[in-house]
Amino acid sequence: MSIGKYVTNPGVIGSAFGAIGTARRTNSMHKDWRRYLIWAAWLAGLVLAIATVSMQEEDLEEQGKRGRRKR
Numbered sequence: 001m002s003i004g005k006y007v008t009n010p011g012v013i014g015s016a017f018g019a020i021g022t023a024r025r026t027n028s029m030h031k032d033w034r035r036y037l038i039w040a041a042w043l044a045g046l047v048l049a050i051a052t053v054s055m056q057e058e059d060l061e062e063q064g065k066r067g068r069r070k071r
Contacts, residue, residue: 006053015049018042 006012022042026035 005056006050009049009053011049012046012053015042015046018045 019042022038026038029035029038
């Protein structure tokens with residue numbers, strides 16, 4: 001598993017930099033459950049971006065198999 005494909009993916013980079021906006025937003029909030037909910041939503045987005053990158057190779061393999069079956 002190469003970490004380079006995660007570090008160079010625009011979706012992962014954008015999601016990671018979203019932490020800056022999330023931190024700014026939650027910095028001025030009261031410390032209650034809503035603050036944690038915003039961080040959980042950001043984390044879910046980051047996890048989805050990482051999962052998408054990890055599944056790209058499997059998707060390409062599946063597309064290749066489907067292409068061979070149609071011929």
